[in-house]
Amino acid sequence: MLGMQLKIEMNLNDELLEIAKTAANKAGKFLNEHKFEHKKVISEQGRDIKLILDKQTEELIRDELSITEINILGEEIGLQEFGSDKLWVVDPIDGTANYFRGLDQCCVSIALMENEEAILGVIFNFNTNEMFYGLKNNGSFLNGSKIKVSEIKERSKASLTTGFPSSEQITSSYNFLDSLQGWKKIRMFGSAALSCAYVASGRCDYYAEKGIFLWDFAAGICLVREAGGKANFKKIDDERYQVEFSNAFL
Numbered sequence: 001m002l003g004m005q006l007k008i009e010m011n012l013n014d015e016l017l018e019i020a021k022t023a024a025n026k027a028g029k030f031l032n033e034h035k036f037e038h039k040k041v042i043s044e045q046g047r048d049i050k051l052i053l054d055k056q057t058e059e060l061i062r063d064e065l066s067i068t069e070i071n072i073l074g075e076e077i078g079l080q081e082f083g084s085d086k087l088w089v090v091d092p093i094d095g096t097a098n099y100f101r102g103l104d105q106c107c108v109s110i111a112l113m114e115n116e117e118a119i120l121g122v123i124f125n126f127n128t129n130e131m132f133y134g135l136k137n138n139g140s141f142l143n144g145s146k147i148k149v150s151e152i153k154e155r156s157k158a159s160l161t162t163g164f165p166s167s168e169q170i171t172s173s174y175n176f177l178d179s180l181q182g183w184k185k186i187r188m189f190g191s192a193a194l195s196c197a198y199v200a201s202g203r204c205d206y207y208a209e210k211g212i213f214l215w216d217f218a219a220g221i222c223l224v225r226e227a228g229g230k231a232n233f234k235k236i237d238d239e240r241y242q243v244e245f246s247n248a249f250l
Contacts, residue, residue: 028126121219196220
């Protein structure tokens with residue numbers, strides 16, 4: 001009976017993964033269609049920027065996911081409840097500032113979670129047509145090919161991807177700069193989701209950042225873990241997180 005229940009759950013998760021991939025594909029196509037058009041900014045606070053396209057893309061994704069009747073949390077619209085014990089976590093454009101300026105380091109990010117357990121994750125860089133996806137107990141993939149984290153064990157040979165902290169306190173900035181010492185290479189892509197995908201695929205070895213939101217990294221949890229890495233995260237206030245994703249050797 002337990003084996004049959006597990007099989008049913010796995011089949012359901014496979015179906016949910018396909019729904020998420022379809023939603024990401026449609027969102028990516030929509031964003032590519034508008035890529036070179038004038039993009040209307042609806043808000044610009046601090047280092048953050050919001051476009052009308054952010055909300056329109058999230059609405060498109062929600063239309064695709066709502067058929068599952070699973071709760072949806074999105075960066076632009078917030079929480080939509082269906083009474084489910086699971087949660088879709090959506091970032092319609094992770095790396096909006098890059099998208100706005102015509103840079104390719106941006107993506108669509110969709111995750112499915114149950115409490116803090118990651119069931120699946122989809123990260124689609126629509127600029128390069130690279131779809132990273134992972135499914136619990138089934139591995140992680142890039143466009144159908146299985147991916148694994150790197151096997152680099154020394155900081156002096158490893159690449160760190162991160163984001164400069166938004167804190168204006170000079171002490172925090174100094175501490176951040178001090179933490180960068182010892183790494184062979186430092187990369188700042190401007191997209192947390194892609195940073196996770198790059199750790200999962202072995203393009204980078206470690207991702208660490210403080211002050212980001214669940215939708216920024218949720219899809220990366222399953223991707224990195226299923227690729228053989230570690231994904232650690234903790235809340236630092238009501239909404240923001242500190243994350244450390246690694247190849248499990250560093």
